[in-house]
Amino acid sequence: MTxxxxxxxxxxxxxxxxxxxxxxxxxxxxxGLLTGLVSGLARWLSALYANNWGLLRLTYxxxxxxxxxxxxxxxxxxxxYLACRDMTPESVVLDIGCSNGIYAAYFYAxxxxxxxxxxxxxxxxxxxxxxxxxxxNLCFAGADVVKDPFPSPRYDVVVCNAVIExxxxxxxxxxxxxxxxxxxxxxxxxxxxxxxxxxxxxxxxSTSNINxxxxxxEILSQCFDTVETWPSLETTRTxxxxxxxxxxx
Ligand SMILES: C[S@@+](CC[C@H](N)C(=O)[O-])C[C@H]1O[C@@H](n2cnc3c(N)ncnc32)[C@H](O)[C@@H]1O
Numbered sequence: 001m002t003x004x005x006x007x008x009x010x011x012x013x014x015x016x017x018x019x020x021x022x023x024x025x026x027x028x029x030x031x032g033l034l035t036g037l038v039s040g041l042a043r044w045l046s047a048l049y050a051n052n053w054g055l056l057r058l059t060y061x062x063x064x065x066x067x068x069x070x071x072x073x074x075x076x077x078x079x080x081y082l083a084c085r086d087m088t089p090e091s092v093v094l095d096i097g098c099s100n101g102i103y104a105a106y107f108y109a110x111x112x113x114x115x116x117x118x119x120x121x122x123x124x125x126x127x128x129x130x131x132x133x134x135x136x137n138l139c140f141a142g143a144d145v146v147k148d149p150f151p152s153p154r155y156d157v158v159v160c161n162a163v164i165e166x167x168x169x170x171x172x173x174x175x176x177x178x179x180x181x182x183x184x185x186x187x188x189x190x191x192x193x194x195x196x197x198x199x200x201x202x203x204x205x206s207t208s209n210i211n212x213x214x215x216x217x218e219i220l221s222q223c224f225d226t227v228e229t230w231p232s233l234e235t236t237r238t239x240x241x242x243x244x245x246x247x248x249x
Contacts, residue, residue, distance in 0.1 A: 042068040062127070063102050075233050079192050080107035082241060083159045086188040087112045091156040094118070094182070096145050096175075097163030101128030101138070108159070109138040116151040118143040146171045150182050158183060160191035164210065172210070173219055180223040180247040189224070189244040194237045213240050220244050 046068035050061065066073040080103040087093060091112040095104045098117035105128075108115045115138045119125050125142045132138055141151050146167065158179045164172050179189050196211035210216045213229050220227045224244035232239035 039070070043070050046073070062100050062124075064100065072235050075235065078233055079103065079161045079241075082192075083107065083157075083161065083190050084111055086157050086190065086243075088156075089113060092116075092152065092154065094150060094152075094155040094158045096158065096160045096179075097166070098128065098140065099124050101125075101132055101140055103159070103161065104128075104138055104140075105132040105135055109135050112157075113137065115139070116141065116155075118145065118148075118151065120144040145175050145178070150178070153182065154184055155182050156184055156187050158187070158189045160189065162192055162194075164191065164193050173222065176220060176223045183247045185247065185249070186245070187247060189247075190241070192232060192239055192241050194239045216240060216242060223248055 046065045049065050050063075050069070063076065066076055083103070084107050087108060089112065093104075093108050093112050093115045095101075095108060095115060095117040098104050098119050099121070101117055101124075104115050104117040109132075117128065117138065117140050119128075119140075120143065122142045125140050128140045132140075139151065143149075143151070145163065160175075160179070164175065167175060176189075183189065193210060193216070195213060195216070210219075217227050217229060220242055225246035225248060226244065228243045230241050232241060
């Protein structure tokens with residue numbers, strides 16, 4: 001091949017390669033744009049749906065479309081996952097403040113013998129009963145954790161995620177004591193709560209009277225010999241997990 005033909009061939013290849021790179025770039029940009037539009041719309045719809053709490057005076061938070069709200073909301077599944085750590089196929093579980101029952105249905109019921117899930121918000125309980133009617137070992141009940149008795153006298157695991165921030169300072173120790181009495185001797189309480197001052201930004205009228213991890217540990221230690229805490233991965237506020245075992249007898 002003459003030098004002129006070889007140079008021509010290289011030039012043609014270079015143009016072809018540049019063209020392909022340009023095309024790939026255009027395809028990537030177009031797909032990025034479409035994906036951004038669709039996910040923006042999904043986030044907006046998800047927020048609209050969730051904000052029904054205030055707008056339409058619903059008294060519960062429906063997590064059904066949280067997954068469309070983007071990665072910050074995906075982190076909420078950590079509470080369901082972490083609550084399962086102490087559950088076995090023999091466990092009898094109480095989920096306090098179950099709301100629309102999504103965690104009880106997807107995380108707890110498939111892993112244990114039986115789940116009682118309670119919430120004082122009757123519309124949320126009715127939705128849960130309708131949505132998860134086909135799950136045989138899951139029972140929803142409308143009940144106030146402060147005033148009403150638990151559905152059963154004994155539980156192996158009690159879950160109390162994002163609930164104590166709705167209780168008054170007087171109610172919190174009462175509820176922990178009730179849980180202490182309901183747990184088997186090797187039972188476990190696991191829960192999660194936002195800690196002030198971030199909790200002040202928490203929506204839906206929670207009061208969050210716990211303003212430090214130490215305060216939380218102090219209250220829990222009155223009912224349990226072993227209390228562990230660790231921070232949540234949630235990014236929108238400062239939240240703490242608590243895992244309590246060896247209920248005081
Ligand atoms: C933020 S939602 C948490 C729902 C779910 N546990 C979670 O982790 O996403 C708080 C729930 O606690 C319920 N709740 C608040 N005070 C309660 C009480 N005294 N008795 C029973 N449920 C209560 C509310 O109705 C609401 O459904």
